Amino acid sequence: MTPRAIAAISVANVVKRFRYLGIAKQTTLKELFVKTVRGQTHSRRTIEAIAGVSFSVPAGKALGIVGRNGSGKTTLLRMLAGVYAPDEGRIAISGSLAPLLSLAAGFHPDLTGRENARIELMVLGYSPKQIQERMDQIVTFAEVGDLIDAPVRTYSSGMMMRLAFAAAISVDPDVLLLDEVLAVGDAPFAEKCLRCIDDFRARGKTIVLVTHSMEMVRERCDLVMWLDQGKIMAFGEPDMVLDAYRKAMAATKELERPAKRPALRTAIVYGNCQAEALSNILKKDELFGSLFRVVYCHNYDAPGQDRNLPASEDLSACALLFSQHGPEPFAFADRLPKECLTVRFPSVDFNLLWPFHCINPYNKPQLPELPWGPFPYGDRIILDCIEKGMAPDDILEYYLNGWAQYKVDLKHITRLDQARLEARDGHCDIEMTSWVMERFRSQRLFWTINHPTQTVLREVVQRLLNASVSVEPALLEVDIEKTQGVLFPNWEQLGMINIPIHPNVAEELRLTWYDINRPFSSCGRTYSYEQYFREMIDYCVSERAAGAPVAASA
Amino acid sequence: MILQAANPAAPFLARKLYRYRWLLYELVSRDLKLRYRGSVLGFAWTLLNPLLFMAVYALVFGVYLRIGVRNFPVFLLSGIMAWGWFVSAMQSGTSSIVDGRMYVGKTVFPAELLVIVPVLSNCVNFVLSLPFLVAIVFAYHQHLGLPLILLPVIMIIQALLTVGLLFFVATLNVFFRDLQQLIQYLLMLLFFLVPIVYSANVIPQSARQFVLGDPIAVIIMAYQHIFYYNTFPNLAGLGLVFVLAIVLVITGYATFAHYREMLGEYL
Structure with a gap:
């Protein structure tokens, strides 16, 4: 007998029904009594979430399941x-x-990351001893640092995903089931997960993943299943199945669109994550939502997302384009109607918060083991001190107390930063610089150099609305404050980092809210101001010792 | 591993408990740890609780109301400690599935464990406070003898009965949250219906059959037989309660298993 591929998963004629209960959620006894009297408690209506599905996945293959929302993907995976x-x-x-x-x-909010991971593994049948052996690996892989011993309610969604992924992968299962989990989390970690999945496949393990990302399916799956209304529509080679799926989706879209969507004008918001937050504020506003359909269109390739192209009917119905100024202008401007109003707005950031922002001087491709990732920020003074051969302790001392003599003219840098913002404003139809400069003294407006708080974003929205009144006079009546307090997706990630501000900078800017003693958290760790720079300096020194070329710092 | 239609049978439950023994152990010990987290006396409360209980009830029923039972503290404590186990397990058990909503319906976490954990953790508490009971028995110059060998049997019956009840109550509580409130009053009523603060002799003949037929009363009185009267309890009665407990576990688990997949939608 030839050694045939053994089926890792085999599913035969599986049916799953869900019964509609006449009892609504959170019924009280009074309602129950009324319903019982009326004979409404029992409903015989059932729905077939999975309607007779058979397939098998050979060991070592990756199966991707695609389908519309409600097609039964998640039910099948849960089964x-x-x-x-x-x-049946x-x-x-x-x-x-x-x-x-x-x-x-599966995560208890009050238990720590470590306790939750323990329980997760015990659910998979592992003994305390086996879990102990894997715990270090989980902590390292999840990159949550000391927060592993903090309750998970303090975690961001990205951190939770990392922990869940780390726990699942630590048991080195023969079969891994993934449900749309890589959609959150930062790019480096998503890459790490993908590498892990590739490695998994290379070692002959089996993977089943449910996803909306066609890229993911095409690149990482050997087989694809297209599920619709609980039935398998197609199963086989990715190209063939995805092609059929895409065609069918395009056909139904054309059928459904005109009926479902009234002739609502489109407002397209184009730009980075700030623009997405703006679009979310607009979506949450009832009045704006009744006037325009808000479409967000990003100007970068987000991890785990398909490139998002605006639908052609969104372009042809577009009455407002809020376009963020940036290196890549909105690519579909020529397909917008003539009467569409474009309002250009700046991305709001503040380089001075990290006073000596520079590119990675070491220019190394691999990721350093640092909590703040692949050298997103540099510091010219630290680099210069290293070049002069100063010891790490001296650098720290010098950095905290001595750099006034280093002829750093903070006034000059402040002027430069302001000029940079004003130059950006100059390309736009609304300007933000003077507003930011005035208010930053009295309230914290940024989480990092490029993540503004809600206050800033709301101000941008208000100015965009004011600039669009010619298109729709009713926009004057939009009260953006009504959406205050609504939490948006990605909000947490925007607020996650908390960069340290040098006391001299705070003094120069006269930041009244500033407190150097306040510990801050960054990328899953809590630091004091000194600790943060200590690690930063140690990293730079070790990089230098490794012989990496140092670019001249201007 | 082969998955077929859900098996609601009790032997399946036993297999599951064995399979998830580590998880069960972890959850029980966490439950015990969490109970006294942040309190100064910490674990000492396990012993302090029955002591304070006894002090309060001995004052009210032994001194003011004069129940007229010899060595009243011994009598009271031999019943009320087991009652404490029952009532705490019922209280936290009723909301156990609702409280464990992050585990139910969406993950492979065995939700039946949530129901069993409060019974076991309160059982541990009960066992740990037993030395205190024994000390009180001797302090009043009473004796313990051969009936003590029945203690584990009674405890198993009580555990099974509580688990069986909880499978019903905790499942139902997901659909009707009123139950969580209601159960407090039912338990309070039951407390006075069971001869814990009074002796069974004072119940009028006409009501005696009714009160003593209560399975909880049978169990509580069995403890009193062991620790207070130093005699063997009513074995026939205990046998009947055991059968009832088994039936409750089987039907309760079947009910839970029947609704298991719906629970997630209601949480």
């Missing part, structure tokens, strides 16, 4: 994981299994 039992049919899985089903589910 593979054993969360739901099939009503049979599912057989050979080997050990690790499911990564949904973010946050």
Whole structure:
């Protein structure tokens, strides 16, 4: 007999029904009584979430499941994981299994990351001893640092995902189930996960993943299943299945669009994550939402996302384009209607908060083991001190107390930063610089050099609205404050980093809210001001010792 | 591993408990740790609780109301400690599935464990406060003898009965959160219906059959037999309660298993 590929997963004629209960969520006894009297408690209506599905996945293959929302993807994955039992049919899985089903589910908010990981592994059947052996690996992989012993309610969604992924991967399962989990998290970590998945496949393990990302399916799957209304529409080679899926989706879109969507004008918001936050504020506003359909269109390739192209009917119905000034202008400007108003707005940031911002002088491709990632920020003084051969302790001392004599003219740098912002304003239809300069003294407006707080974003929205009144007079009545306090996706990530500001800079800017003693957290760790720079200096010194060429720092 | 239609049978539950023994151990010890987290006396509360309970009830029922039971503190404590186990398990058990909502429905976490944990952690508490009970028995110059060998049996029956009840109550509580409030009053009523602060002799003949037929009363009185009367409890009654407990566990687990997949939608 030839050694044939053994099926890691085999599913035969599986049916899953869900029964509609006549009892609504959170019924009180009074309502129940009324319903019982009226005979409404029992409903025989069922829905077939999975309607007779059979397939098998050979060991060592990666299966991607695609389909519209509500097509049964998640139900099927939960059945593979054993969360739901099939009503009919049979599912057989050979080997050990690790499911990564949904973010946050399975994490107790009051328990620490470590305790949650322990429980996660115990659910998979591991003993305390086996878990102890894996715990270091989990902590390292998850990159949550000391926060591993903090309650997970203090975690960002990205950190939770990292922890969940790290726990699942640590048991080295034969079969890994992933449900749309790589959609959150930062780019370096998403890459790390992808590398991990590739490595997994290379070692002959089996993967099933549910995703909306066609890229992911095309690049990482050997097989694709297209599921619709609980039935398999196509199963096989990625190119073939995805092609059929895409065609079918395009066809239904054309059928559904005119009926579903009234002739609402489109407002396109184009730009980076700040623009996305702006679009979210606009979406949450009822009046604006009744006048325009808000479409966000990003100017960068976000990890785990398909390149988002505006639909052609969104372009043809576009009455407002809020376009962020940047190196890549909005690519579809020529397809907008003539009467569409374009309002250009600046991205708001503040370089001075990290006074000696420079590019990575070491220009190394690999990621250093640093909490703040691949050298996003530099510091010319530190680099210069290293070049002069100063010891790390001296550099720290010098950095904290001595650099006034280094002829750093903070006044000059402040003027430069202001000029930079004003130059940017000059390319735009609304300007933000003077507003930021005036208010930054009295309130914190930035989390990092390029992540503004809600206050700034709201001001930008207000100015965009004011500039668009010619298109729609009713925009004067939009009260943006009504959306205050609404939390948006990505908000947490925007607020996650908390950069340290040098006391001299704070003094120069006369920041009344500034407190050097306040510890701040960055990338999952809590630092004092000194600790942060200490690590930064040590890193630079070790890089220098490794013989990396240092670019001349201007 | 082969997955087929859900198996609600109790032997399946037993297999599951064995499979997840480490998780069960972890959850029980966490439950115990969390209980006294942040309190100064910490674990000493396990012993202090029955002591204070006894002091309060001995004052009210032994001194003011004069129940007229000899060595009243011994009598009271031999019943009320087991009652404490039952009532705490019922209280935290009722909301156990609702409180564990992050685990239910969306992950492979075995939700039945959530229901069993409060019974076991309160059992540990009960066992740890037993030396105190023994000390009180001797302090009043009473004796303990052969009936003590039945203690583990009674405890197993009580645990099974509580688990069986909780499978019903905790499942139902997901759909009707009123139950969480209601159960407090039902337990309070039950407390006075069971001869804990009074002896069974004072119940009028006409009501005696009714009160003593209560399975909780049978169990509580069995403890009193061991620790207070130093005699063997009513074995026939205990046997019936055992059968009832088994039936409750089987039907309760079947009910829970029937609704298991719906629970997630209601949490």
